[in-house]
Amino acid sequence: MNISQAAKASGLSPKTIRYYERIELIGPASRGTNGYRDYDDRDLDVLRFVQRARSTGFSVEECRQLLALYRNSGRHSSEVKELVAEKLVRVEHQISELLQMRDTLQELVEACPGNEQAQCAIIDSLADGRDH
Amino acid sequence: MNISQAAKASGLSPKTIRYYERIELIGPASRGTNGYRDYDDRDLDVLRFVQRARSTGFSVEECRQLLALYRNSGRHSSEVKELVAEKLVRVEHQISELLQMRDTLQELVEACPGNEQAQCAIIDSLADGRDH
DNA sequence: CATAAACCTTACACTTGCTGGAAGGTCAAC
DNA sequence: GTTGACCTTCCAGCAAGTGTAAGGTTTATG
CATH class of the missing domain: 1.20.5 (Single alpha-helices involved in coiled-coils or other helix-helix interfaces)
Known part of the structure; x- marks a missing residue:
């Protein structure tokens, strides 16, 4: 799934997704042979999580902490x-x-x-x- | 009156005063022979006006408009x-x-x-x- | 009188959370 | 084959300052 499809599915913009990757809020997307970013359902879960957290009012740094807890099943x-x-x-x-x-x-x-x-x-x- | 004195008297920081001058929210201060900025009571009125407007919640751009009205006796x-x-x-x-x-x-x-x-x-x- | 502290000056980088644009590569449709 | 819609990277900018560096001046003290 291309970045613009992931964007539509998550409610973020492609620019914002690239930005989140750049600041390492989310991990680097895997790339196709052409160098395009490629997203799967797992990636989408993360994007949606961040989108919801941001729109709930959490800052990016707070999202970083929430994501860490989200990923940590031993939380x-x-x-x-x-x-x-x-x-x-x-x-x-x-x-x-x-x-x-x-x-x-x-x-x-x-x-x-x-x-x-x-x-x-x-x-x-x-x-x-x-x-x- | 030096910038730090003007700062104390207005409730702004020297940095902020220089910043306001740089973005032309306030006019350029007159300078002493040593190149130091020099403030008089009139300048202080403006600095205080801006400080109050900012702390009331007005943005810098809004302060710009308020200052224009403040200065315009024909408002x-x-x-x-x-x-x-x-x-x-x-x-x-x-x-x-x-x-x-x-x-x-x-x-x-x-x-x-x-x-x-x-x-x-x-x-x-x-x-x-x-x-x- | 020397020197150190406390000023002053400018300029540049950083902050938050993106967004816009430029310059260029790729892909799908007609 | 060429147009248009994607994709990529990088650079710049928004608000409203703050932090720091590098350097000049003034004031206080030994």
Whole structure:
């Protein structure tokens, strides 16, 4: 199976698959006589695994760890759980930062008249750091 | 005032200030006879403005637009408001994506026994895309 | 007065996760 | 046979800086 077929079957792009190979997130694909990469069902499992992990929000480095656990049949599920629980904490932290940001932006929007005048609470607030 | 003093006074790092100058977010600083950058109160206002805008969550490109409005005394506050309202929409979108991610991660964590066994709902879920 | 610490300068590389494009080889169809 | 759609590699670039090197200046101290 060619790279573009593997791409379609996994939901990744050919570019992304080559990129994952280059950074050694996945192993080097076997090659046909013409030098083309050739993928089998086992390769596809890995590609799909990575695609799902990435779209769940895991970084490439996190995917690397998840893949190692995936491949390691002697893993303990506690290791996996810990990894994901830590990720959850980071995501929650990121959410609270964005919520803070949203509140600030909302306040700014509400404080700005939005008319033809130059006077603007948003600009004033960014200029001197105080509310307006 | 030297760059490191301007850095302290604005909450940016010297590196970041030079970077902002290089990408022409801010104008080139005037220079002393020794070639050192020299900042006055006016420069500081701009640096602080950018620092606040960045820490409010605006991208550098958005800061560029905000700075243009800041400097333009003939602006209409409606332009500013529109800019910030659009940003707010993008932030809200980002939040909902992260909330989705958090839910998925929470489900994964809850489904994983977290023990000494290899069997793990997280790995299984990433491997075949179904719930476990 | 020498010298060492603490500044300053530039320029380049690295980060994350790809994507786009160039330049060239191969393959399938008509 | 030639067009078009693949494939290959490599280089460049995005955001928003940070780290490091190599070198010049200034300031403080012995």
